[in-house]
Amino acid sequence: MDLFNVYPINPINIVRAKGSSVWDAAGTEYLDLYGGHAVISIGHSHPHYVEALTAQLNKIGFYSNSVEIPLQKQLAHKLGEMSGKDDYALFLCNSGAEANENALKLASFHNGRKKIIAFTNSFHGRTSLAVATTDNPAIVAPVNQTENVVFLPFNDEEALTGAFQNFGDEIAAVIIEGIQGVGGIREASIAFLRLIRSLCDQYGTVFIADAVQCGYGRTGDFYSQDYAGVDADIYSMAKGMGNGFPIGAISISPKFKASFGMLGTTFGGNHLACAAAIAVLNVIKEEDLLTNTQSVGDYLLTELKKFDRVKEVRGRGLMIGIVLPEELVSVKRDLLVKNRIFTGEAKPNIIRILPALNITRDIADTFLTALDERLKAV
Numbered sequence: 001m002d003l004f005n006v007y008p009i010n011p012i013n014i015v016r017a018k019g020s021s022v023w024d025a026a027g028t029e030y031l032d033l034y035g036g037h038a039v040i041s042i043g044h045s046h047p048h049y050v051e052a053l054t055a056q057l058n059k060i061g062f063y064s065n066s067v068e069i070p071l072q073k074q075l076a077h078k079l080g081e082m083s084g085k086d087d088y089a090l091f092l093c094n095s096g097a098e099a100n101e102n103a104l105k106l107a108s109f110h111n112g113r114k115k116i117i118a119f120t121n122s123f124h125g126r127t128s129l130a131v132a133t134t135d136n137p138a139i140v141a142p143v144n145q146t147e148n149v150v151f152l153p154f155n156d157e158e159a160l161t162g163a164f165q166n167f168g169d170e171i172a173a174v175i176i177e178g179i180q181g182v183g184g185i186r187e188a189s190i191a192f193l194r195l196i197r198s199l200c201d202q203y204g205t206v207f208i209a210d211a212v213q214c215g216y217g218r219t220g221d222f223y224s225q226d227y228a229g230v231d232a233d234i235y236s237m238a239k240g241m242g243n244g245f246p247i248g249a250i251s252i253s254p255k256f257k258a259s260f261g262m263l264g265t266t267f268g269g270n271h272l273a274c275a276a277a278i279a280v281l282n283v284i285k286e287e288d289l290l291t292n293t294q295s296v297g298d299y300l301l302t303e304l305k306k307f308d309r310v311k312e313v314r315g316r317g318l319m320i321g322i323v324l325p326e327e328l329v330s331v332k333r334d335l336l337v338k339n340r341i342f343t344g345e346a347k348p349n350i351i352r353i354l355p356a357l358n359i360t361r362d363i364a365d366t367f368l369t370a371l372d373e374r375l376k377a378v
C-alpha cells in the first residue's frame with residue numbers, strides 16, 4: 001500500500017534520540033532545533049518522562065472515558081496551577097486541530113452564532129473548521145465550511161473594529177495565535193490582543209487563543225500572550241504538551257461550563273497521554289524551563305540580530321524566525337546537509353527555530369557558529 005504523504009520528506013531515518021540530539025540508522029548525529037515541529041518540549045527521551053510513561057504502561061495504558069481517570073484531575077490541577085488559570089476547565093483530546101475544532105464548536109454553542117473571525121497567515125489545523133480558519137495557500141478548506149469565516153489582516157486594529165461595528169452581534173468567535181508559527185513567526189501586538197479582548201467583551205464573542213505552537217512555555221510565558229495581560233476565553237494546546245505523545249486540550253473559562261458536556265472523544269485523556277502531559281509539566285517546573293526558555297531565547301534573539309546578512313529576526317523565547325533574503329534561502333538546507341542541524345521553515349525564506357525548552361547556551365552557540373559559517377559560504 002502506498003503512503004499518503006503531504007509533507008516534504010527528508011531521506012533521513014531517525015532511529016534514536018536524546019536531549020536535543022537525534023541519530024540516523026548509520027549512527028550520524030544531528031542537532032534537533034526543530035523539536036519535531038515544536039513538539040519536543042523537554043528534550044527527547046528525558047529520563048523522568050521515560051520513567052513516568054514506562055511505569056504507567058506497566059500499570060495501565062488505556063481504558064475508556066466511561067471510568068474515572070484520576071490522572072485527568074491531576075493534570076488539570078497542575079496545568080491550572082502552572083498556567084495561572086486555576087478556575088478554567090480542561091477538555092482533553094488528541095491534537096491541535098481537534099482542540100481548535102472543539103473550541104470553535106463550543107463558541108457557537110455558547111452564543112448561538114455562526115461567524116468566525118480569523119487572520120491572514122493563520123494556521124489552526126486540518127479538520128473542517130480548523131482548516132476553514134487557516135489562511136495558507138497550500139491548504140484548502142472544504143467548501144461547506146468557509147462561508148462563515150471572515151479573514152482580517154493580522155494586527156490591523158482598524159479592520160477589526162470595523163468588522164465588529166458592522167456585524168459584531170453575529171460573531172461567535174475570534175481565533176488567533178499569540179505568535180503565528182507556520183505563517184512566519186509573527187507576533188500579535190499587545191494593543192491588538194487588548195482590542196480583541198475588549199471587543200469580545202462588548203459583543204459577547206468568544207476569544208480563542210490558539211496556543212498549540214506558541215504555548216506550553218515555548219515563549220517563556222505559559223500561553224505566549226501572558227505578557228500582554230490579556231486573558232482568552234479558551235486556550236487550545238497540543239504539540240509540546242505531550243513531548244511526542246499525542247495529546248491536545250482546551251482550557252475553558254468558567255463562563256462556558258453549561259456547554260461543556262457536548263464535547264467528547266474516545267482517546268482523549270487516556271492514562272498514558274495524561275502521564276505524558278504530567279511528566280512534561282513536572283520537568284518544566286522542576287528544571288525551571290520557563291526561565292531557561294527566556295534566557296536562552298533572549299540570548300539567541302540578541303545574537304541573531306547581529307547577523308547583517310539576515311533580513312529580519314522575529315519571535316519570543318524559543319520560537320524564533322530568521323528571515324533570509326532571496327539569495328540566501330539555501331542556508332536552511334545547508335544547515336542540515338553540511339552542519340547536520342534540523343530547523344523548520346515557514347515560507348521558503350524563513351528559518352523556524354523551535355527547540356526543546358531545555359537547550360543550553362552551548363547548543364545555542366553551536367547553532368550561531370554554524371549559521372555564521374553557512375551565511376559566509378553562500
Ligand code: PMP
Pocket residue numbers: 094095096097098100123124125126177181182210211212213214238239
Ligand atoms: N494550531 C497551530 C498554531 C499549529 O501550528 C498547528 C500545527 N502546526 C495546529 C494548530 C494543528 O495541530 P495538529 O497538527 O496537532 O492538528
